[in-house]
Amino acid sequence: xxxxxxxxxxxxxxxxxxxxxxxxxxxxxxxxxxxxxxxxxxxxxxxxxxxxxxxxxxxxxxxxxxxxxxxxxxxxxxxxxxxxxxxxxxxxxxxxxxxxxxxxxxxxxxxxxxxxxxxxxxxxxxxxxxxxxxxxxxxxxxxxxxxxxxxxxxxxxxxxxxxxxxxxxxxxxxxxxxxxxxxxxxxxxxxxxxxxxxxxxxxxxxxxxxxxxxxxxxxxxxxxxxxxxxxxxxxxxxxxxxxxxxxxxxxxxxxxxxxxxxxxxxxxxxxxxxxxxxxxxxxxxxxxxxxxxxxxxxxxxxxxxxxxxxxxxxxxxxxxxxxxxxxxxxxxxxxxxxxxxxxxxxxxxxxxxxxxxxxxxxxxxxxxxxxxxxxxxxxxxxxxxxxxxxxxxxxxxxxxxxxxxxxxxxxxxx
Amino acid sequence: xxxxxxxxxxxxxxxxxxxxxxxxxxxxxxxxxxxxxxxxxxxxxxxxxxxxxxxxxxxxxxxxxxxxxxxxxxxxxxxxxxxxxxxxxxxxxxxxxxxxxxxxxxxxxxxxxxxxxxxxxxxxxxxxxxxxxxxxxxxxxxxxxxx
Numbered sequence: 001x002x003x004x005x006x007x008x009x010x011x012x013x014x015x016x017x018x019x020x021x022x023x024x025x026x027x028x029x030x031x032x033x034x035x036x037x038x039x040x041x042x043x044x045x046x047x048x049x050x051x052x053x054x055x056x057x058x059x060x061x062x063x064x065x066x067x068x069x070x071x072x073x074x075x076x077x078x079x080x081x082x083x084x085x086x087x088x089x090x091x092x093x094x095x096x097x098x099x100x101x102x103x104x105x106x107x108x109x110x111x112x113x114x115x116x117x118x119x120x121x122x123x124x125x126x127x128x129x130x131x132x133x134x135x136x137x138x139x140x141x142x143x144x145x146x147x148x149x150x151x152x153x154x155x156x157x158x159x160x161x162x163x164x165x166x167x168x169x170x171x172x173x174x175x176x177x178x179x180x181x182x183x184x185x186x187x188x189x190x191x192x193x194x195x196x197x198x199x200x201x202x203x204x205x206x207x208x209x210x211x212x213x214x215x216x217x218x219x220x221x222x223x224x225x226x227x228x229x230x231x232x233x234x235x236x237x238x239x240x241x242x243x244x245x246x247x248x249x250x251x252x253x254x255x256x257x258x259x260x261x262x263x264x265x266x267x268x269x270x271x272x273x274x275x276x277x278x279x280x281x282x283x284x285x286x287x288x289x290x291x292x293x294x295x296x297x298x299x300x301x302x303x304x305x306x307x308x309x310x311x312x313x314x315x316x317x318x319x320x321x322x323x324x325x326x327x328x329x330x331x332x333x334x335x336x337x338x339x340x341x342x343x344x345x346x347x348x349x350x351x352x353x354x355x356x357x358x359x360x361x362x363x364x365x366x367x368x369x370x371x372x373x374x375x376x377x378x379x380x381x382x383x384x385x386x387x388x389x390x391x392x393x394x395x396x397x398x399x400x401x402x403x404x405x406x407x408x409x410x411x412x413x414x
Numbered sequence: 415x416x417x418x419x420x421x422x423x424x425x426x427x428x429x430x431x432x433x434x435x436x437x438x439x440x441x442x443x444x445x446x447x448x449x450x451x452x453x454x455x456x457x458x459x460x461x462x463x464x465x466x467x468x469x470x471x472x473x474x475x476x477x478x479x480x481x482x483x484x485x486x487x488x489x490x491x492x493x494x495x496x497x498x499x500x501x502x503x504x505x506x507x508x509x510x511x512x513x514x515x516x517x518x519x520x521x522x523x524x525x526x527x528x529x530x531x532x533x534x535x536x537x538x539x540x541x542x543x544x545x546x547x548x549x550x551x552x553x554x555x556x557x558x559x560x561x
Contacts, residue, residue, distance in 0.1 A: 349430075351477035353452055354421075357533060361417050370453045383453045383475045412421055413429075413478070 006315065010396070013312050016304055017393040019044040030363030033398045038183055038342050038389030039367050040233045041214060043297070047237055050296035051289045058292075061285055063262060077288050080295030081278070087298045088228060088245050089219040094277035095251065098286050101242035102210040103133040105229035106177070108244055108281060109206055112254045113175065114141030122147040123172045125203075127165070128154045128379055129182040129189065132372045134208045138177060147174070154379065158185040158334035162193060169197060176205045180212035184373035184387070185334025186317075186342040188212070195224050204250060210234055214391065215313060215340045217306045220245050232290060236391075237297030241290030244281070251277050258283040309392040313341035316390040316399060323403045330406065333385050342389035344371075347406060350413050352386040358409040364402055419529035420536070421478065424486070429478035434488035436471045443553055447474075447546030449538055454480050456542055460550040465495050467551070472543060479527075479536050484543035486524050496551060503544050510537050 017023060022042045025032055034042060054076060060069035062077045081093045090096055099105045114124070114137075124138045128151055135149075142149045150173070153164035160178075169176070176198045181188050191207055198205045204226035209218060213230040220228050226247045233239035246254075256263055256274050260283035265273040274280050301309070320343050324330055329348035347355060356368035367387045370377045377383065388402055437444075438459035447456040456474035460467055470492055472484045487506075491499050506524060508515040510531050530540045 353477040353536070353539065354479070357420065357536060358417055369451065374453070377453070383455070412417060413426060 009308065009312050009315070012308065013392050014395070016044075017395075019046065019300075020393055021045065021048070023393060027363040027365070028361050033362075033364040033394075033401055035388040035390060035394065035398070035402060036365045036367050037214070037391040037394075038211060038234075038371075038387060040239065041236050041391050042393070043236055043238070043293075044300050046300045047293045047296045051238065051293045054289045054292045059288070062288055063279070073288060076292050076295075077286070080291040083295040083298045084243055087218070087302070088243075089221050090245055091221065092248060095245055095248050097244040097246065097251075097278045097281045098291050099229075099242045099244050100240055100287070101231040101233070102208060102229050103137075103231075103242075105227075105242055105244035106133055106206070106208065107137045108257045109177075109227050109229075109246070110137035110141040112257045112281075113204075113250065114138070115144065116253075116255050117174055118142065118145035118147045120146030121172060122174045123150050123168075123170060124148075125150045125152060125165070125168055125173050125176045127152040127160055127178050127189070128375055129158070129160065129179055129185065129187060130177075130373065130375070131179065131183050131208065131210065132374070133210075134177055134179060135375070148172075151375075152178075154187075154376075157336050158182065158187045158376075159336045160187070160189050160194075162190065162197075165194065166197060169201060169203065171201070173198075173201065173203045176203055177208065178205070179208040179210070181209075181215065181340045182334070182336075182373070182376070183211045184371040184376045184385070185336065185344055186211075186339040186389075187334060187336035188216075188338040188340060191223060191225070199224065204247075211340060211342075214301070215306075215310055217310075226250055232294040232297060235294070235297050236300060238287075238290045238293035241287045241294050243294075248277065251281070256280050256283070260284045262286070304392065312392050313390055316394055316396070317341040317343070319396055320388065320390070320399045320402070323399060324406070327403065327406055327410070329410065333380055333382065341391075342387060344385040344387045346382060346385050347410065350409055352384040354413070355386050355406070355409055358412065359402070359405045362401070362405045362408075364398075364405050366402075420533055422526045422529065424523055424526040425478060425482040428482035428485040432472075432481055432485040434471050434485065434492070435473060437473055438469060438471050442469070442471075443550045445546050445550035447542045447549070449476075449480075449542055451538070452477070454539065454542060456480065456484060456546050458484070458543060458546040458550045460547065462551075465497075467491055467494055467496070467499060470547070472546075476542075477536075477539050479530060479539040480542055483527060483540040486526070487543050487547065490522065490524055491547065499547070499551065503548065506544055507541070510540055 020042045058072045060073045062074040085093045150168045153161040206227035207225045209230040228245040232241040263283040333344040352368035442459045442461035454476040459471045461469040
């Protein structure tokens with residue numbers, strides 16, 4: 001790309017950045033440099049305003065009342081579901097289930113699908129790159145059924161070892177569950193190949209999109225995945241709301257997960273008939289304002305364009321990788337060829353937590369620790385790393401500040 | 415807030431060259447401490463001679479605060495009685511958590527940890543070794559965690 005096009009994009013992104021009130025403040029006496037977007041992204045005014053408008057003018061319970069407010073709330077809530085459907089290019093809103101987040105979405109599938117399909121001797125196949133939330137629910141489901149959890153290997157760059165994946169895909173495999181983008185390393189997994197290999201053996205695939213959703217355009221029909229899960233708060237939306245996309249035929253066959261209001265058609269003390277999709281999996285009053293906020297976040301992201309977002313984030317990633325690499329004693333962990341915009345790293349002689357504290361004193365927020373991916377840390381023989389994760393509203397200048405702050409930390413610990 | 419309040423020279427020195435690092439064979443007691451939030455793992459070995467802590471060692475991985483705290487602790491408690499160690503433990507606890515803690519004259523080098531209380535997220539880093547030592551002195555086998 002030419003220098004001009006680059007500065008054009010930079011100017012565009014600077015304009016969008018001004019929509020984020022959180023980013024306009026000082027932390028510890030310095031302008032906030034927020035580089036912890038992988039943990040949770042910030043919210044634009046459009047999202048904050050959508051939730052405020054709902055609470056100020058539309059709030060009532062959904063799917064219940066004959067009164068006007070209930071109808072308005074239901075319209076707004078179901079409108080958000082349609083926004084999600086369009087965003088993922090799902091065939092129908094019957095395939096879009098609102099949950100509390102990625103973790104709950106995975107637990108829903110593990111308990112409903114896993115609980116009804118898994119038998120002793122069966123296998124679930126995941127990868128070494130998974131977040132704990134795509135490990136533990138499967139361990140629980142396997143333990144309950146007497147099934148086995150299999151784990152595909154990765155290489156030293158933090159890329160999935162497809163040969164290992166193929167070798168572990170067996171006639172006993174009942175489901176493949178894998179992240180789309182690794183939260184600890186940023187590696188983008190070869191999900192098209194994963195889905196093709198699994199489907200060739202008739203095995204459905206769940207993709208954990210928590211880290212992919214803010215960076216990549218997702219088309220569940222093109223991906224041909226069977227389940228896709230993500231959280232609102234990593235997509236500039238509210239926390240406490242997330243999505244489970246499921247192929248309709250699979251969702252139809254799955255038993256309800258939680259029981260309660262909204263998920264039923266009729267209830268007596270001898271028998272209950274369940275509601276149709278998607279309500280079968282949405283027991284109780286949902287997080288209505290959260291769903292509406294998520295809908296607004298999707299509209300906002302769509303306005304910027306995921307293509308523009310991805311392009312700018314890749315500039316940030318390349319700049320960060322190049323600049324951090326100039327620091328002596330700094331090692332980047334995770335060097336996959338295809339990477340989302342985050343850099344995990346260690347610095348000789350400085351524990352990541354000390355680095356996190358030191359950077360925070362300059363107003364720079366990064367994540368330090370095992371990133372809820374302890375098996376990845378074990379693979380690299382590390383207790384923890386520092387992780388800077390970038391969003392479209394981050395700037396080249398912020399990355400330069402990160403680099404300067406890491407050098408200052410080295411000076412302090414000299 | 416100045417980072418040098420947290421990372422004083424004494425702390426940086428003990429982080430770089432920890433004292434009493436290593437293990438002790440039985441009959442020394444061992445206890446494990448774990449901070450699940452950051453993944454810090456610490457083992458404290460305590461060799462008793464009656465009521466007196468004759469020797470103490472520690473091993474594990476952690477941040478500068480946790481390594482320096484364990485190192486400073488090991489120097490401070492060696493040769494002390496259980497009661498004296500309990501008094502130190504309470505003084506350290508106050509130092510790390512109470513802004514109005516009395517000037518800890520009897521703490522000696524341990525007073526270098528006073529900057530930690532300005533960084534609430536890091537208090538557990540400094541206290542883990544003390545909880546683990548207590549566990550070792552009590553002779554219990556259950557690993558202790560900061561959570």
